[in-house]
Amino acid sequence: MVTALVAVLVGTAGLVAGATGWTLVEYGLHRFAMHGRGGRGIASREHLRHHAWPERTSPAMRSLAYLGSAAGGVVLALVVDRIGPTPLAVGVALGLMSGHTAYELGHWRAHHRPAANRWERWMRPRHFHHHFVSPRTNLGVTVDVWDRVFGTYVAPGQVRVPSRLAMSWLLDDSDEVRPALAPQYRLVGLPGSSAASDLDRALADLPPEV
Numbered sequence: 378m379v380t381a382l383v384a385v386l387v388g389t390a391g392l393v394a395g396a397t398g399w400t401l402v403e404y405g406l407h408r409f410a411m412h413g414r415g416g417r418g419i420a421s422r423e424h425l426r427h428h429a430w431p432e433r434t435s436p437a438m439r440s441l442a443y444l445g446s447a448a449g450g451v452v453l454a455l456v457v458d459r460i461g462p463t464p465l466a467v468g469v470a471l472g473l474m475s476g477h478t479a480y481e482l483g484h485w486r487a488h489h490r491p492a493a494n495r496w497e498r499w500m501r502p503r504h505f506h507h508h509f510v511s512p513r514t515n516l517g518v519t520v521d522v523w524d525r526v527f528g529t530y531v532a533p534g535q536v537r538v539p540s541r542l543a544m545s546w547l548l549d550d551s552d553e554v555r556p557a558l559a560p561q562y563r564l565v566g567l568p569g570s571s572a573a574s575d576l577d578r579a580l581a582d583l584p585p586e587v
């Protein structure tokens with residue numbers, strides 16, 4: 378009984394450590410593997426294409442990311458199991474994969490679905506500030522703590538959103554920003570206009586032209 382309780386507590390501690398660790402991995406990957414390589418390598422290329430065309434998503438790339446997170450979880454579990462108790466290893470791996478899932482779903486939903494809870498309403502202005510104003514800041518998606526630690530946090534204020542790249546959930550039937558969201562977002566540029574340089578600018582870590 379006591380042994381089972383200890384295993385649950387150790388596993389829970391591992392879960393928290395793994396999920397926290399994910400937020401740092403997420404920050405590091407986004408800052409260095411995606412934005413730090415100018416489109417070289419699959420992670421950077423796909424991510425900067427996401428900046429150029431935020432509405433497009435690739436089910437294959439999303440699946441690949443889940444496979445990568447599962448593989449990372451297995452490797453981490455094997456390593457931790459060698460130096461610590463098995464419940465800790467299982468907890469850490471599940472925490473990492475849960476953190477990745479929260480990030481991936483939260484990020485996908487931010488671009489495609491109306492916010493469903495307080496966390497989504499909180500994290501979105503930072504992420505869209507990262508997309509549309511300053512791609513070298515606000516690199517954490519799920520949390521802002523690592524941006525604050527490493528000096529890349531910027532308070533998003535009212536985020537300017539290029540009309541041609543506006544998220545569908547942001548707009549009402551007249552293609553204006555929904556009144557409830559107006560304190561957080563404003564449209565700039567002409568609706569329906571296109572910018573041929575979106576990919577070039579994304580590759581150079583510059584925000585889209587308006």
Ligand SMILES: [Zn+2]
Nearest residue numbers: 427431484508
């Ligand atoms: Zn995004």
Ligand SMILES: [Zn+2]
Nearest residue numbers: 407424428507
């Ligand atoms: Zn980015």
